Amino acid sequence: xxxxxxxxxxxxxxxxxxxxxxxxxxxxxxxxxxxxxxxxxxxxxxxxxxxxxxxxxxxxxxxxxxxxxxxxxxxxxxxxxxxxxxxxxxxxxxxxxxxxxxxxxxxxxxxxxxxxxxxxxxxxxxxxxxxxxxxxxxxxxxxxxxxxxxxxxxxxxxxxxxxxxxxxxxxxxxxxxxxxxxxxxxxxxxxxxxxxxxxxxxxxxxxxxxxxxxxxxxxxxxxxxx
Numbered sequence: 001x002x003x004x005x006x007x008x009x010x011x012x013x014x015x016x017x018x019x020x021x022x023x024x025x026x027x028x029x030x031x032x033x034x035x036x037x038x039x040x041x042x043x044x045x046x047x048x049x050x051x052x053x054x055x056x057x058x059x060x061x062x063x064x065x066x067x068x069x070x071x072x073x074x075x076x077x078x079x080x081x082x083x084x085x086x087x088x089x090x091x092x093x094x095x096x097x098x099x100x101x102x103x104x105x106x107x108x109x110x111x112x113x114x115x116x117x118x119x120x121x122x123x124x125x126x127x128x129x130x131x132x133x134x135x136x137x138x139x140x141x142x143x144x145x146x147x148x149x150x151x152x153x154x155x156x157x158x159x160x161x162x163x164x165x166x167x168x169x170x171x172x173x174x175x176x177x178x179x180x181x182x183x184x185x186x187x188x189x190x191x192x193x194x195x196x197x198x199x200x201x202x203x204x205x206x207x208x209x210x211x212x213x214x215x216x217x218x219x220x221x222x223x224x225x226x
């Protein structure tokens with residue numbers, strides 16, 4: 001789903017959605033739809049998820065099947081992973097299954113409850129979950145006594161900019177690698193995006209930026225601390 005230096009168009013979008021439907025059809029092992037309550041899907045890779053909205057299923061496809069946050073660096077066992085905007089756990093469960101220790105945060109209590117349900121049904125350990133709106137990496141690392149982060153994943157619908165703006169150089173330098181979905185829905189967000197990437201590069205991060213093949217207002221940022 002990632003394309004460097006390419007602008008999305010109708011043909012690209014149509015091709016992406018068509019291939020995505022094929023992916024879902026071939027990568028899903030089990031599926032249950034409920035008129036009331038959570039739906040359930042089991043992937044051929046062994047992970048299963050309770051989900052509610054169609055977008056939840058799409059995120060499962062992009063994160064747990066396509067592994068879009070691992071386009072530059074794969075998850076490894078023994079790593080400390082921070083997941084900001086954990087949602088129902090598509091990334092957190094993928095990381096824990098790889099053997100990482102995961103600290104997952106989301107401000108939505110309903111989604112966190114579903115995340116906990118998914119952790120239980122997959123019988124995974126090594127994931128700690130908090131209902132928390134993250135304000136900065138400084139606050140996060142201090143309150144949870146985090147000394148290092150091997151992989152930082154961020155998807156928080158535009159809140160990434162104030163989070164990083166309020167994060168000190170010291171906290172950022174504790175991060176070895178980050179993968180972030182950046183939102184550019186306004187001119188202000190575009191300016192904040194440019195400032196964020198420039199700051200990371202100034203701090204010594206090797207940054208790669210990929211366009212979303214479907215949505216012009218979304219980009220993926222991968223930054224590795226050299």
